[in-house]
Amino acid sequence: MGLTKAAHVGISVSDLDRAVAFYRELTGKEPIVAGETMNSRVFGHSQGLSDANLRYATFNIDNIGIDIIEFQDPAGERTNGAANRPGSMHLCFEVDDFDAVFSRMKDAGYDFLGPDYTFQAGEVTPDAALGTRVAYFNDPDGTNLEIIEPQGGFAN
Numbered sequence: 001m002g003l004t005k006a007a008h009v010g011i012s013v014s015d016l017d018r019a020v021a022f023y024r025e026l027t028g029k030e031p032i033v034a035g036e037t038m039n040s041r042v043f044g045h046s047q048g049l050s051d052a053n054l055r056y057a058t059f060n061i062d063n064i065g066i067d068i069i070e071f072q073d074p075a076g077e078r079t080n081g082a083a084n085r086p087g088s089m090h091l092c093f094e095v096d097d098f099d100a101v102f103s104r105m106k107d108a109g110y111d112f113l114g115p116d117y118t119f120q121a122g123e124v125t126p127d128a129a130l131g132t133r134v135a136y137f138n139d140p141d142g143t144n145l146e147i148i149e150p151q152g153g154f155a156n
Contacts, residue, residue: 007064008065009066012076012141013070015070016070019139023059023068025108029059035057037053056068056069083144088144090136093148095148098147105137112135116134118131119132130151132149
């Protein structure tokens, strides 16, 4: 199909205002739109829903947009998207100084899902990934998020 460029990622949330505050703190950016509304049965149908009454905000970071969407009607249930559940996804943020970012996040109260991890020989291929560091955390609604500091020739 030739799809090679991402435009944005959409994240459904239960409370738009809380999510905007979270992503504002996480990215250090202001949303380019915030609190916008949409009420469209036709748009809802395009997503396999009966209707679409929603509020949304959009953050633009260096290489992708993040749409934060609160579906008010029909409201959804939390997915509890653990990393190993088919259909779950994660959004990864690349950092240049893992130790500094990880420390700032811990000091700010971010709750990581486990300890940070460095890719080790014998555990991962290709070897270009060796030394890459990652840590995982969730947004307030349980969306899986990651920070990564790639090493060597490892590319996301």
